[in-house]
Structures are given as structure tokens and as C-alpha cells.
Amino acid sequence: MRLKLIYLVVRGLFTWGRLSLRGSTAKDVEILILRHQLAVAQRRDPRIARKLTWGDRAWLALLAGLVPVSSLYGSG
Numbered sequence: 311m312r313l314k315l316i317y318l319v320v321r322g323l324f325t326w327g328r329l330s331l332r333g334s335t336a337k338d339v340e341i342l343i344l345r346h347q348l349a350v351a352q353r354r355d356p357r358i359a360r361k362l363t364w365g366d367r368a369w370l371a372l373l374a375g376l377v378p379v380s381s382l383y384g385s386g
Contacts, residue, residue: 311364346369
């Protein structure tokens with residue numbers, strides 16, 4: 311389980327690094343969150359399909375911590 315979490319974090323860092331060259335960090339983190347949610351929804355194993363594992367929760371919590379609070383409530 312730890313190896314999988316490390317893999318997800320490293321993969322996410324590379325993805326985030328690639329996306330950060332294109333625009334604002336908040337937008338990129340939101341894209342990563344949506345991609346991960348889509349990956350969870352597309353799982354084939356019926357035991358964990360559409361369910362968040364502890365690794366999923368850890369990854370989403372890490373990404374959510376990177377989103378600035380101002381972007382959650384809009385700019386107005």
C-alpha cells in the first residue's frame with residue numbers, strides 16, 4: 311500500500327510539474343483532482359469501483375491542500 315501511495319504521489323508530481331508550465335497552480339490542481347476522480351469512477355474491479363480507498367483520500371487531501379482558499383469562493 312505504501313508503494314502505491316508513493317507511486318501516486320510521484321506520478322502526480324510529474325503531472326503537476328507538466329501542467330504548471332501552462333497556467334495557474336490552482337487550475338492545474340483542480341484538473342488533477344478531476345482526473346483522479348475520473349480514474350476512480352472508471353475502475354474495473356467491482357470491489358473498489360467508484361469507492362475511494364485510503365490512498366485515494368490521501369491523494370485528494372494532498373491536492374486539496376494546494377488549492378488556494380480564494381479560488382474556492384470565487385474572485386468576487
